[in-house]
Amino acid sequence: MNWDLKNKVAVVTGGTKGIGLAIANEFLSLGASLIVIARNGDQLIDCLLAWNEKGYQVKGIVGDLTDFDNYPSLLQKIDEEKIDILINNLGGNLPKKFIDFSPKEIDQVFNLNIISNIRFTQLLFHKLKASQNSCVVNISSVAGFEDVGTGSMYAICKASLIQLTKSLAVEWAEYGIRVNGVAPWFTGTDRINQLLKNEELENFVIKNTPLKKIAQPEEIANAVAFLAMNKSSYITGETIIVDGGFLANQ
Numbered sequence: 001m002n003w004d005l006k007n008k009v010a011v012v013t014g015g016t017k018g019i020g021l022a023i024a025n026e027f028l029s030l031g032a033s034l035i036v037i038a039r040n041g042d043q044l045i046d047c048l049l050a051w052n053e054k055g056y057q058v059k060g061i062v063g064d065l066t067d068f069d070n071y072p073s074l075l076q077k078i079d080e081e082k083i084d085i086l087i088n089n090l091g092g093n094l095p096k097k098f099i100d101f102s103p104k105e106i107d108q109v110f111n112l113n114i115i116s117n118i119r120f121t122q123l124l125f126h127k128l129k130a131s132q133n134s135c136v137v138n139i140s141s142v143a144g145f146e147d148v149g150t151g152s153m154y155a156i157c158k159a160s161l162i163q164l165t166k167s168l169a170v171e172w173a174e175y176g177i178r179v180n181g182v183a184p185w186f187t188g189t190d191r192i193n194q195l196l197k198n199e200e201l202e203n204f205v206i207k208n209t210p211l212k213k214i215a216q217p218e219e220i221a222n223a224v225a226f227l228a229m230n231k232s233s234y235i236t237g238e239t240i241i242v243d244g245g246f247l248a249n250q
């Protein structure tokens with residue numbers, strides 16, 4: 001067993017920005033071939049050009065993973081017979097007080113953070129099973145473990161994803177499919193770096209993080225890569241917290 005992802009085919013949802021892009025880059029450098037899904041076609045093309053230049057094998061699919069009517073055509077585009085790795089990276093927050101969420105906004109947050117991950121994982125089940133040695137890695141959040149001030153709707157969804165990771169690990173073990181997760185804290189993606197321009201917020205994060213720095217997306221991707229490798233073959237049902245010690249400090 002090597003520390004690499006050679007001969008593995010991985011699907012990365014939202015692999016054109018932030019943590020998903022870091023995961024895609026890490027997987028490619030470790031020898032995987034990829035299928036990357038995102039909505040913005042221009043951004044996807046830019047990523048594909050950069051990857052092609054490096055000789056990497058990547059298929060890009062433009063699609064909105066919260067549009068479930070679109071799933072049959074999405075499956076047609078993923079014509080690979082088997083998939084070895086599924087990275088459910090899709091997610092995002094709509095920070096609001098519980099009482100202020102409209103029914104439409106509740107649907108929106110749940111669809112993006114949990115329902116799409118459930119539906120997409122179901123969609124790929126037969127391809128994951130065909131691999132006979134496959135895995136799913138769900139990107140949740142420290143917000144799924146404790147209240148960290150990100151609002152209840154996002155937290156509920158991420159807690160569900162952590163429980164899905166455990167339940168599915170048990171249910172799918174018989175098919176040789178491991179299911180794990182990674183739970184980040186504030187991570188320096190373009191989106192979060194914008195938020196951290198607020199000095200008060202940045203100081204709060206640094207002060208409460210024992211390692212005294214904001215995570216880089218690559219630091220999340222490293223943990224994801226380990227869970228996707230055969231090197232982690234006896235780990236399933238686990239969510240690794242990658243938070244610079246934040247939760248341990250509460």
Ligand SMILES: NC(=O)c1ccc[n+]([C@@H]2O[C@H](COP(=O)([O-])OP(=O)(O)OC[C@H]3O[C@@H](n4cnc5c(N)ncnc54)[C@H](OP(=O)(O)O)[C@@H]3O)[C@@H](O)[C@H]2O)c1
Nearest residue numbers: 014016017018019038039040064065090091141184186187
């Ligand atoms: N960054 C953090 O500090 C942090 C902390 C804890 C947990 N997380 C979790 O980590 C994951 C990634 O977060 P991030 O900050 O890296 O996100 P991000 O920078 O906003 O990137 C999101 C990616 O997903 C794609 N995407 C968004 N909605 C989509 C949809 N409906 N269908 C298909 N693709 C879609 C985006 O591309 P398009 O816009 O082109 O679709 C983009 O590639 C999320 O699950 C998030 O909850 C992040």
